[in-house]
Amino acid sequence: MKKTDSERKSDVNVAGNEQFEIPEIIIPLSTDLNLKEDTFLINNLELLGKIWGFLKYHHPEIASGKYDWDNELFQFMPEYLKIKEIGQRDETLLNWIEKYGEISPCATCRETSAQAYLKPDFLWVEKGQMSIDLKKKIMEIYRNRYQGPGSHYIRMVRQIGNPEFLNEKSYPSTFLNTSCRLLALFRYWNIVQYFYPYKYLTEKNWDEVLKIYIPSFILSKTELDYQLSVLQLTSEINDTHAAHLQGAMKVDSLRGDMQAPFRVQFIENKLVVTYYYDSELKGMAGLEVGDFITHVNGKKIEYIIDSIKSYYPASNEEVRKMNLANDLVRSNSNTIHIDYNSSGIKKQKELTLYNRNSLDMRDKLDFFAGKKTSYDSILIENDSSFIGYITLKTIREHEIENIKKAFNHSKGIIIDIRNYPSTFVPFLLGTYFVSKDVPFAKFTLGEINNPGEFNFIPMENKIPKSKEPYKGILVVIVNEKTISQAEYTAMAFRAGDNTVILGSQTAGADGNVSYINLPGGLQTMFSGIGVYYPDGGETQRIGIVPDIKVKPTIKGIREGRDELLEKAIEIIKNDSKWNEIKRRQSKPMFFL
Template sequence: MLHLRKIALFLAVVFCISLAGCSADAPQSKAAGSIDQTAVYRQNSASQQTQNLAKLCKVWGYAKYYHPAFLLGTSDWDAELLSLLSKVSACETSDDVNALLHEWFTSLGEIDYKARIPKAASGSDASVSEADLSWTADADYLGEALVGDLAKLPTMLPTNLDRTHAPVFFDSLGVPDFSNEPEHGSDYTDPDFRLLGLFRLWNALDYYAPYLHLLDCDWDAVLLEAIPTMLDGTDRESYEAALASVTGELQDAHVWWSSTVEGTKLSYRANPGGYYLPVPVSDVGGQLVVTGTADNCPLEKGDVLVSIDGETIDELAAEKKPYYSLPREDMLLTNAWRAIVNSETETMEVVVQRGGEECSFSVTGSEHSVSHTKSVLNGLDAFQVVGGNIGVLNPGVLESETELCNAMEELRNTDALIIDLRQYSGVMGLYFYIPTSYQPAIVVAKPNAATPGTFTKDPISCGYDSSLLTYSQSYYPYEKPVVILMDKNSVSRSEYLITILKQADNVTVIGEASTGADGNVAFLPLPGELQLQFTSFGIYEMDGAQTQCTGIQPDVAVHYTAERIREGRDEIMEAALDRLRRS
């Protein structure tokens, strides 16, 4: 059994985003004297061409993650795809594609992993299949010969496989690492280049995104729709937009696109302007409400934004929606607020609702956005003790586990404790104090390296354990009543902690449903000097309930109102204090 200290490291939910890129010599995408690729892509009917290319994407992806030629690095997976694209697109029938892919698969050589292949394990409740691989055995789709080819690949890869040169390997936590993916020169007019980016993206998510079974869409249909969209564009912005349309379907608030070149901005971005409202705003009941003030700014706390530069907030939100991967529809304002308050002009014409009346103001913009979640931390202490001997812990202020231990020691003799996880916690060790006994508390689904496309669920135990005293005298079981504060800004690590802590009998969660985006993130480099961040671990409650897309539901629902924000009141904190003082 892992010691809890190791678990603390193992269960770190979000890593710092690194923009360091990976580069390699690009394989030649066109042979000398080849015909114009764009003409080839246009000459067949769109539907047949799309079906052909989608089949290529899936067969190539399956081989990429299962065939030893790619896993051992003896063949260049991108070069192989580039050699096939125009040939497959030129095929007139599905049978032609099947014959071509059969010939290609055979050319990859002997299936030898240089390691023992284990016997395939039977499915279990602990295994979750995300990639639908039933098509690999569909002779009507692939033809008998190609089905026979794919059947030669084992359903379970060697556990001791040398992945030094593989398209994916795994770090010590089990997070997939795609840093062996090569970079390529950017030619946004080249259909080969554009499809390479799309096919790399779709397959990485097909095999290593943990929540495909929760999506509202059909993942195969996402590919079929993205192919013609990608082929219709010829510039960088349309390329980035086509990729973002795919990740938009993931319903994953961890999704974040960035450039691997320091200082370079994306062409397709939600906030192209250079200015922002100089005050923090927050989603309050489906409206953007000002939650702070700024010098020389006429906007006040509690103002409800109506329009900016002549566009209503609803119109702006609808414009920005395609840029985001939303866990659910009611998260649009929470996710897109920064883009909504963005402007290309320094002076912004803002209409707000204040006291039942609409008021118009000219507001001088700031070059930097002002985050509500960060602004509320300004001036906060790590902890305090308020009336009724109630402790209040602010994990967003803490920067180390040592600081947490010091704070919890000061709060040891309080009669109750409020933990504000509306903040993004800077520490993980709260689960050494709560629950008050070591017990199964959360389920983590990690990608199974031996069977790409599947995830293995493991229950993780957390809570106070007397054996911790061997390593630190600071830990103790906090047995008094605990209230956790939560709202739409509670995301990722905070959701992870809430999921664990609420297993304790002495814990009550008060506030609003959380974001619904939890699990360790992975980073996928894409052609065009791009990098995608996405969720790679699945997180579930002990009863199997999901957090992703739905968010964690509070035990006691309390919602903010613009009126109370104007008065400088915190309704969720007030509800927590009232509950504890009456208990």
């Protein structure tokens, strides 16, 4: 068929040994979005995206992989975009659906369990402005939906249960193609719609998100525009696991190759210098540890944060600020102009930046930096007892029995999870702190045969009792760096007989991750299973709420102190303080 410039300009994409054409389409959407035609077009594309995704996971002929469903969308859109009125639209959609064959009655399709934690959401059908016949067709397909061990597009990871998304092409060469950009939006929205266990926790109503993002995906003019749109879209699920968008090289280039010679962190709501990557650079920079920056290139830090925070996916604001902090002193220029406060004195400086590859940007605020083991003893002055300290950052399985022997007679143990554990220890080490079997978590899993349904699995996760449980105090330190497996581990330790959690709000992203490939060679991820306390209490977005809330202070940073570690030691040393904590822990919602 002869192609017109407006409808059929194509890219040739290569996926493995397969070559196929991806039609480029011109969508007449105005930039101000105020025209009646704009509203009609956006509404039509929203409905197309929802029906396309519904069919992908429900229609027996499509979910089984008999059709290249991406390509079916590409071929259908030129005709669909010619539609001028709603009746014509609904008839066109019905004809499109019927093209894929009659739906046979399904003998194994069950109704959604009344006890389901989350149920499939079809409000978009029930309340949607579409014909009765189209609604009936959608629900007919749902009642007779695909049933099988796994569809062409998804399976659940064995022995874990998080979704694995299959046969999703990345189309690395077609980032400027409008068809592929819309495909990216449709694919991501529907994956979240049917397989994200925390969809109900998003700040925006997920049903509305697809419509909101159609303009930005259509109007993206460059690869950078597209990658920024994807970042904003993934931010809408409020999941710290989505923080890193792999393949977004244009975004990384925009943020800059040059970096301040020091790390900054938000402390007491100030952007504070916490340490230098190389102490030899301090003299030229001139800022002291504990100084805080108020402006960069004449703009207030608060203003900059407001302008960029939507590009930093996060479960909560604490972890968002942690993730963006050092990008505030990053640039493509060799210098940035900063206003800062040094011991109460306001100063300005043209700060020299350094190539990021030349800086050792690893975290240096580590009690155990450079030590050969993950554990050590802290002596208590004027006392014959001692405190054990363990960092999970470097812990190894073979050390656990040694730790138990070394710390069996200690007054208390501190476990530091301001990091990501190097070994999975909830059961290996967690059992040391319980005198009876204790449930500490339960999970929800999605259903391939009824997309959108999530149920608690029957078996709770339990810490098995120890033959010789630890008798002392356990203090677990957490903060915004505590994410995913680290949060799950903190939940396990919380089940201990004499445990207190100390620190600040964690990342709020628990559950094994699932990866999503998107056009343009991008890959993102989200929390793939729901993780809850045994009573159903939330962990997502909230994180592990500490019993004792302690945060670093600017004064403590200036003095080179680890205030959270100091507080943990104080609790173990002071018997009266520990007794007060135990008394308060027996009451609901204990905080100190």
